[in-house]
Amino acid sequence: MMLLALPAQAQRPDLVLLGEKSVGFLVDRDVIDIGKSEDWFRDRAFKQLHFAVERNDLHLIALKIVYINGHTEEIRVDKTIRAGRQLAVDLRGERSYLRRIEMIYRSKPSFRGQAIIKVYGEVARRPGRPGRFEPHKDWQLLGEQKVGFLVDKDVINVRHPEDWFRNRAFRMLHFLVGDNDLHLISLRIVYFNGYTETIKVDQMIRAGGHLAVDLKGDKSYLRRIEMTYRSKPSFKGQATIKVYGELAKRR
Structure with missing residues (x-):
């Protein structure tokens, strides 16, 4: 401080x-x-x-x-x-x-x-609003959700079987937001084996923008991603959020 x-x-x-x-x-x-x-x-x-x-x-x-x-x-x-x-x-x-x-x-x-x-x-000095962020071609779409207004929780179920993860692990999650701004407060990742991991985020994602969350290592076998967020009511309607996984480079 x-x-x-x-x-x-x-x-x-x-x-x-x-x-x-x-x-x-x-x-x-x-x-x-x-x-x-x-x-x-x-x-x-x-x-x-x-x-x-x-x-x-x-x-x-x-x-x-x-x-x-x-x-x-x-x-x-x-x-x-x-x-x-x-x-x-x-x-x-x-x-x-x-x-x-x-x-x-x-x-x-x-x-x-x-x-x-x-x-x-x-x-805070802010640059002009950029155009819509486009995901990298190698990122894997894990799921998407329309999210509600004000403080809320939602779940993105990663609809892939265990076999799909056999040769895949992710080093980062990328959250792409459309239609409205969204304040992402925290994440809880639930894995196939029941293990859970909570990540504090507390970041605003502007409509058309994206946020990268470091998983602090290679992670795989994701069952679902639970989000706590706040989406602001506006004439633009509900926000849409898509979650992509950035593949870890395996040796």
């Missing part, structure tokens, strides 16, 4: 105000509700949060970020932000669909009164 103390100044055009709060004295907790709809986040993602403090110093102990899909992320801060200055907190990647930011802090009583804290999101 990167923490930077920056002087308060006229806000840059790439900083978006997410909310503000008057905070109490001593050790306390407060919540900043973002209050933005899912549609507002469609083309926005943030790489940093900037906490600007006015009127009084504030010691920010920790943050808990709650996303629209219910996922939470805790960040230890333990830094003092002087009045008139700000602190940048690196989000370790692009984050979007924020519902609220929960803060644990300590504010020092003084004649200047309560501190005011404003939270800005630093917009």
Whole structure:
């Protein structure tokens, strides 16, 4: 995590105000509700949060970020932000669909009164949307599924017998998404022998795009792939997801 103390100044055009709060004295907790709809986040993602403090110093102990899909992320801060200055907190990647930011802090009583804290999101620079991703000719289609809206789970049954896997193993899975954006939260792979493997993903796949998931070795005899995801309602309808296996090169 990167923490930077920056002087308060006229806000840059790439900083978006997410909310503000008057905070109490001593050790306390407060919540900043973002209050933005899912549609507002469609083309926005943030790489940093900037906490600007006015009127009084504030010691920010920790943050808990709650996303629209219910996922939470805790960040230890333990830094003092002087009045008139700000602190940048690196989000370790692009984050979007924020519902609220929960803060644990300590504010020092003084004649200047309560501190005011404003939270800005630093917009991640995104390239222009590419054309539809085309799978490599050697990839093997393992299955496809139309997926529902909001937080949901689905299963792709890999409809191949054990004999089909005899001379095949895969080093990566490739997820190709069409028709709508999809936030893939996690995967659970179930093998023929009953063994299961859970992989945390937590990545947005744009419509027409793709995501590669490293299997950390050569894997075979896949029975099914269970997905936890969030698909956003829009006029474009449900998302379609196809899963391909990239063959391992066998010696």
